[in-house]
Amino acid sequence: MKKIFLPLFLFCLLTPIGFAQAGVIQTQMSLDANFEIDITKAQVIDNVLTVVFVFRNTSGAKARIKMKPSEIYYIDSTQNKKYHILKDEKGAFIMAPSLYYGNLELHVEAGKMKLAWIKMPAPDAGVETININLPGALPFEKLNISR
Amino acid sequence: MKFLIPIIVFTLFLIPQAQAWDADKPFDSGAAAAAQSALKALGENKGALKIISTNPLSLISESLVIEGLSGLTLKADVKELNKAIDNLKAEVTQTIIKIDLSSDVLFDFDKADLRPEALESLKSLATIVKHKATKVEIFGHTDSKGSDAYNQKLSEKRALSVKTWLLTNTSISKDLLHTIGLGETQPVAPNEKEDGSDNPEGRAQNRRVEILVFTQS
Numbered sequence: 001m002k003k004i005f006l007p008l009f010l011f012c013l014l015t016p017i018g019f020a021q022a023g024v025i026q027t028q029m030s031l032d033a034n035f036e037i038d039i040t041k042a043q044v045i046d047n048v049l050t051v052v053f054v055f056r057n058t059s060g061a062k063a064r065i066k067m068k069p070s071e072i073y074y075i076d077s078t079q080n081k082k083y084h085i086l087k088d089e090k091g092a093f094i095m096a097p098s099l100y101y102g103n104l105e106l107h108v109e110a111g112k113m114k115l116a117w118i119k120m121p122a123p124d125a126g127v128e129t130i131n132i133n134l135p136g137a138l139p140f141e142k143l144n145i146s147r
Numbered sequence: 148m149k150f151l152i153p154i155i156v157f158t159l160f161l162i163p164q165a166q167a168w169d170a171d172k173p174f175d176s177g178a179a180a181a182a183q184s185a186l187k188a189l190g191e192n193k194g195a196l197k198i199i200s201t202n203p204l205s206l207i208s209e210s211l212v213i214e215g216l217s218g219l220t221l222k223a224d225v226k227e228l229n230k231a232i233d234n235l236k237a238e239v240t241q242t243i244i245k246i247d248l249s250s251d252v253l254f255d256f257d258k259a260d261l262r263p264e265a266l267e268s269l270k271s272l273a274t275i276v277k278h279k280a281t282k283v284e285i286f287g288h289t290d291s292k293g294s295d296a297y298n299q300k301l302s303e304k305r306a307l308s309v310k311t312w313l314l315t316n317t318s319i320s321k322d323l324l325h326t327i328g329l330g331e332t333q334p335v336a337p338n339e340k341e342d343g344s345d346n347p348e349g350r351a352q353n354r355r356v357e358i359l360v361f362t363q364s
Contacts, residue, residue: 045174082196086182086189086194088167094181096178114170119179
């Protein structure tokens with residue numbers, strides 16, 4: 001047993017990044033090159049698509065990324081349809097983190113990462129990939145969604 | 148003492164709205180329930196915009212070349228309508244066209260009289276409104292400079308100026324036009340920087356007139 005666990009333990013210890021990225025579906029870069037953005041989940045439950053992002057600060061200094069949620073959308077290219085983030089009854093975008101003035105804004109220390117998620121209407125049944133656009137970042141194309 | 152009022156208002160009303168959901172819990176049941184309600188309100192179309200042009204440039208520029216807007220007359224004037232939407236960078240959904248006009252373009256500092264420079268934006272607005280708008284709501288907003296009461300009045304007057312212009316320059320019934328002054332209560336950008344210093348860019352974004360053109364009754 002010891003023979004198996006020791007190398008496994010050392011592997012886990014030495015390759016945390018490899019494990020952190022295990023659930024990554026697709027990665028893109030912010031246009032200012034301060035962040036790498038992973039999508040770790042794009043899942044449809046009850047006709048709602050939840051997309052989970054990990055913003056990793058790769059700049060070497062504390063950095064900020066700020067987006068207007070109205071500029072975040074995805075395109076279902078099979079149906080030529082465009083969808084935006086859902087809004088709750090008060091008109092607030094259903095996403096986190098959400099600052100008081102409505103933007104999606106993250107302040108991340110050098111080398112650290114933060115999570116964010118958004119909820120959007122799911123694409124029609126049968127659609128397996130979508131293209132997600134975040135302002136200030138390269139587009140995520142042909143992103144696989146799970147149902 | 149006066150400076151405490153906006154701080155109290157900010158603390159009581161705005162901060163509690165922040166971080167409504169936890170970023171670490173994407174499948175929180177509250178967010179899921181809110182999403183279900185939102186989806187239901189959007190109806191069968193789920194708020195989707197149909198993209199006619201497959202030119203990648205038009206997608207990037209958000210030109211919103213769309214079809215199927217209920218309530219709009221999609222005849223020869225569709226080009227004119229799309230141009231007006233494009234000019235104003237309006238957000239279009241299945242039921243509402245949302246337009247943000249900068250107060251710095253519409254009005255002189257501290258005034259509620261429309262400037263001649265506002266004419267182009269107002270003409271585009273009129274083009275959108277005259278295409279069978281079923282209701283128009285005009286919201287005046289200010290930045291945080293000045294007292295709450297003063298900003299409230301100023302925002303009401305500015306919304307009213309836009310309404311008056313639309314009544315004079317379009318055939319829309321006055322019963323369909325509603326104005327609401329919101330003063331400095333609904334900022335879209337921080338009025339101050341993180342270190343507490345003034346944020347002129349943020350304040351400029353907050354000085355605006357927001358117009359919702361409803362296209363379905």
